[in-house]
Amino acid sequence: MKLAVLVNEGPYQHQASDSAYQFTKAALEKGHEIFRVFFYHDGVNNGTRLTVPPQDDRNIVDRWSTLSKEHNLDLVVCVAAAQRRGILDENEAKRNGKDANNIADGFRISGLGQLIEAGIQADRLVVFGD
Amino acid sequence: MSEGIVKRFMYVNRKAPYGTIYALESLEVVLIGAAFDQDVTLAFVDDGVYQLKKDQDTKGMGVKNFSPTYNALGDYDIKKLYVEKESLEERGLTQDDLINVVYEDEDDDYAEKPALFVVSKEEMSDIMAQQDVVLSF
Numbered sequence: 345m346k347l348a349v350l351v352n353e354g355p356y357q358h359q360a361s362d363s364a365y366q367f368t369k370a371a372l373e374k375g376h377e378i379f380r381v382f383f384y385h386d387g388v389n390n391g392t393r394l395t396v397p398p399q400d401d402r403n404i405v406d407r408w409s410t411l412s413k414e415h416n417l418d419l420v421v422c423v424a425a426a427q428r429r430g431i432l433d434e435n436e437a438k439r440n441g442k443d444a445n446n447i448a449d450g451f452r453i454s455g456l457g458q459l460i461e462a463g464i465q466a467d468r469l470v471v472f473g474d
Numbered sequence: 475m476s477e478g479i480v481k482r483f484m485y486v487n488r489k490a491p492y493g494t495i496y497a498l499e500s501l502e503v504v505l506i507g508a509a510f511d512q513d514v515t516l517a518f519v520d521d522g523v524y525q526l527k528k529d530q531d532t533k534g535m536g537v538k539n540f541s542p543t544y545n546a547l548g549d550y551d552i553k554k555l556y557v558e559k560e561s562l563e564e565r566g567l568t569q570d571d572l573i574n575v576v577y578e579d580e581d582d583d584y585a586e587k588p589a590l591f592v593v594s595k596e597e598m599s600d601i602m603a604q605q606d607v608v609l610s611f
Binding site for chain 2: 464
């Protein structure tokens with residue numbers, strides 16, 4: 345089955361992001377296709393490479409990056425939600441006159457159209473949120 | 475890439491308009507999504523019914539009152555807003571307390587027609603079951 349995933353909550357604060365990761369990983373291992381994982385609301389905070397969780401805890405951001413690398417997984421952060429919350433890639437930092445960027449490996453910043461497209465293209469869109 | 479496919483999209487609004495950003499960012503998805511020519515339905519349940527409360531005044535909070543945007547939804551060809559009756563009643567509200575959302579029917583000499591409908595929990599459940607994509611906020 346072709347699936348798409350929407351993550352609406354940030355890492356550590358809320359389980360939604362953990363559940364979304366576990367679901368995505370399990371679906372890929374079962375041979376399903378993940379069309380895209382889209383990050384919205386505080387979910388965009390899953391895409392900052394500047395998190396430093398305690399060493400005995402899971403690293404949520406790295407975990408997504410690794411999964412993306414292993415499965416060529418499309419991880420998309422909503423640009424409008426990201427700008428509000430200070431998640432920037434090199435282009436966005438430059439465009440908005442900011443002195444740094446913080447996007448993690450495997451993530452890209454794009455528009456909400458990518459979420460709608462995922463809803464149209466996938467057989468199921470699975471939402472993880474509060 | 476997505477041309478030709480029309481799916482039934484439902485946006486489920488469950489939270490109060492202020493206090494968290496869910497309602498505002500949900501509306502942003504609805505407006506962007508309108509460009510994709512899909513069959514769009516909005517549902518308002520639980521505290522989400524407060525999003526449609528008329529005469530909202532946010533001056534004291536220092537945040538933007540975005541409720542006038544609901545009036546413009548008809549211009550985006552969004553003409554199905556369903557509000558759950560039980561959620562209204564639990565909060566002491568009736569349809570008279572809500573914004574009058576209308577759209578202009580181009581097939582009927584642009585007559586203004588209602589776009590907001592109060593439905594029972596059971597009806598809402600049936601409408602939800604008919605959807606292809608359900609986004610809940």
